[in-house]
Amino acid sequence: MKKRYIALFIISLFILTNFSSANILTIKDTSNIKIKKTNNFIVNNEMIYVDDDNTAGPWDGTIEHPYKYIQDAINKSSEGYIVYVFNGTYSEDITVHKSIQLFGEDKEKTIVDGTGNKRGILVAVDNVTISGFTIKNVFIEWWDCCGITIKADKIKVNDNIISNNRRGILLYNSSETTVENNIFSYNHIIIIENLFKSALYLSFNIHIIY
DSSP states (O other): OHHHHHHHHHHHHHHHHHHHHSOOOOOOOOTTOOOOOOSSSOOOSOEEEEOTTOOSOOOSSSSSSOBSSHHHHHHHOOTTOEEEEOSEEEOSOEEEOSSOEEEESOTTTEEEEOTTTSOOEEEOSSSEEEESOEEEOOOOOSTTOSSEEEOSSSEEEESOEEESOSEEEEEESOOSOEEEEEEEESSEEEEEESHHHHTSSOEEEEEEOO
């Protein structure tokens, strides 16, 4: 009997030791999430989560197991989905190739960092919303690399901090696009390719800080 208790004690100690040293992801509180509605398209109420704190996985986009990378969430989303990104720093090349809404938890704390060698956010499809991010350190000298590069129509870019990039936003053949309530600092603000088309429907409300 004594040997049995000793064995149980050793097993319990092993479990507790490993549990305490494991990388435990805290489940985020979603009760205060407020999504800004857009008239660009109908949202089907599907939401995929991203959290860079989930380094160990698993990753399935749920609140319990959010993706670590924004691009993975975009790739797994469908038209009309919301991709919700929790606070953190995301250093990755991001291409939005589906009509989604991309929201950051807090524009000052949800950071897309180009680290000098990544492209920032490229929007390649119509009907996309980007809101709630700091986008910074995009310095690649490709012509279409900016904090945000838009090659589509009916895009909404609002309530972001776009700072310390080679160029802030590039609009390439983009119409019916809205850029409002963003803070720009230490980068060119807006560059427009094909002014005739792009300028027809653009709406700007720009806050500049230097």
